[in-house]
Amino acid sequence: MRFVVTGAAGFLGSHLTDRLLAEGHTVLGVDNLLTGRRENLSHLEDDPRFRLLERDVSRHIEIEGELDGIFHLASPASPVDYLRFPIQTLKAGALGTHNTLGLAKARGARLLLASTSEVYGDPLVHPQPESYWGNVNPIGPRGVYDEAKRFAEAITMAYRRAHGVDTRIVRIFNTYGPRMRPDDGRVVSNFVVQALRGQPLTIYGDGSQSRSFCYVSDLVEGIWRLFNAELHEPVNLGNPGEYTIRELAELVVAATGSASPLEARPLPTDDPKVRRPDISLASAELGWTPRIPLEVGLRRTVAYFHRLQALGRLETMPD
Numbered sequence: 001m002r003f004v005v006t007g008a009a010g011f012l013g014s015h016l017t018d019r020l021l022a023e024g025h026t027v028l029g030v031d032n033l034l035t036g037r038r039e040n041l042s043h044l045e046d047d048p049r050f051r052l053l054e055r056d057v058s059r060h061i062e063i064e065g066e067l068d069g070i071f072h073l074a075s076p077a078s079p080v081d082y083l084r085f086p087i088q089t090l091k092a093g094a095l096g097t098h099n100t101l102g103l104a105k106a107r108g109a110r111l112l113l114a115s116t117s118e119v120y121g122d123p124l125v126h127p128q129p130e131s132y133w134g135n136v137n138p139i140g141p142r143g144v145y146d147e148a149k150r151f152a153e154a155i156t157m158a159y160r161r162a163h164g165v166d167t168r169i170v171r172i173f174n175t176y177g178p179r180m181r182p183d184d185g186r187v188v189s190n191f192v193v194q195a196l197r198g199q200p201l202t203i204y205g206d207g208s209q210s211r212s213f214c215y216v217s218d219l220v221e222g223i224w225r226l227f228n229a230e231l232h233e234p235v236n237l238g239n240p241g242e243y244t245i246r247e248l249a250e251l252v253v254a255a256t257g258s259a260s261p262l263e264a265r266p267l268p269t270d271d272p273k274v275r276r277p278d279i280s281l282a283s284a285e286l287g288w289t290p291r292i293p294l295e296v297g298l299r300r301t302v303a304y305f306h307r308l309q310a311l312g313r314l315e316t317m318p319d
Contacts, residue, residue: 002026002066004109006057006100007073009036011179012114012172012216016071017041019220021049028063031074032056034088035081040179057096058088067107069227072100073114075148079268080185086144093148094155101159104166112168112227113156115234117275118146119171127242127276130171130234141269153234160232168226173238173277177216177297178304182314188213188298191249192305193314195256200263204271207246207262212276214239215297218290225286238277239290248294255298 003020007013008029013036020027021044029041029052044050055061057074075092076082082089097113104111120128121136136146159165176188183193194201214237222237243251249262282288308314 001068002028003068004028004030004063004070004100004103005073006030006071006096007036007075007114008052009033009038009040010073010077011040011177011181011184012077012175012219013071013073014040014179015177015216015220016073016223017044017050019224021047023224025049028053030055030057030061034085035076035181035184037181057099058091059095059099061099061103063103063107067103067109069109070100070104070111071114071223071227072097072111075114076145077116078184078186079142080183082145083141089144090148093145093152097152097155101156101165105159105163110166110168110227111156112170112223113152115149115153115169115171116145117171117173117236117238117277118142119150119153120275121146122272123274126274127240127278128236129278130236130281167232168229169232169234170223170226171234171236171277172219173214173236173275174211175214175216175219175238177301180301182305182308187211187245187248188252188301189305191252192256192302195252195258195260196302196305196309197314198258198260200261201249201252203245203249203262203264205267206264207249208244209267209271210242210244210274210276211248212239212242213248213294213297214290215292215300218292222282222286222288225288226282229286231281231285235282235286236277236279237282237288238279239294240277240279241294242276243294251295251298252302255295255302
């Protein structure tokens with residue numbers, strides 16, 4: 001089959017592209033390289049089944065030829081990025097989703113929207129099932145990402161109901177692994193880079209806030225299963241194992257062999273206190289559960305950042 005992956009040069013988009021090619025399909029990647037990196041796809045330069053189109057999905061998309069499916073992943077996806085690019089984030093969620101849905105409608109293609117656990121905001125229900133409507137501050141600094149994805153879900157369901165577009169929605173919880181940007185501001189990459197550089201690991205608040213961490217290959221497996229299933233309502237994908245930020249920091253210190261201390265800083269505005277997926281739906285309907293333990297995934301992720309460090313790529317990052 002022939003697929004479009006928006007955000008293909010990003011951390012998750014590049015891994016999904018690899019999976020689709022491994023399944024024998026053809027992929028047209030679309031990315032404006034605002035937060036994505038060409039090097040994530042450099043290993044595909046000689047693959048005739050892959051092509052990268054440098055384009056902003058918030059503008060009109062015209063793709064010629066047969067098209068079987070669209071994976072809409074394009075968006076800044078870490079706090080550092082969507083706080084630095086608030087308007088682009090809103091446009092990716094609103095205009096970008098509108099444009100990709102229009103393309104799916106025109107081509108009779110199936111569309112999978114990559115939504116996020118951030119639609120739950122700072123949740124008052126724990127763990128978070130798909131039926132929970134969330135607790136989001138729409139005008140807070142994080143609201144540009146939360147509301148962009150909430151709107152993206154709404155317009156996706158509207159296109160399904162009004163136009164019969166074949167859609168899927170995945171709500172992605174914290175994901176980590178190789179190809180994360182050293183400067184992307186996510187907690188795993190932050191901790192690993194700080195540990196490898198011998199710097200204090202920055203913990204916001206007292207470190208008691210919890211998160212769940214899913215290794216990227218597990219998430220990609222779940223996305224592929226969802227795309228091929230008949231589930232049209234949102235589906236949570238994430239690892240239900242729950243760790244405090246302080247526990248994660250200690251695991252990273254152990255995985256890197258670092259002597260870095262932990263350093264507390266004030267908690268950011270609207271930072272969620274808990275985050276853990278209820279994956280009952282994915283388990284029952286997709287037969288999916290994560291397989292990679294956090295300690296194993298961290299070792300693989302640390303190995304990736306070790307390679308970047310050997311190339312001098314971590315020493316140029318800001319403190």
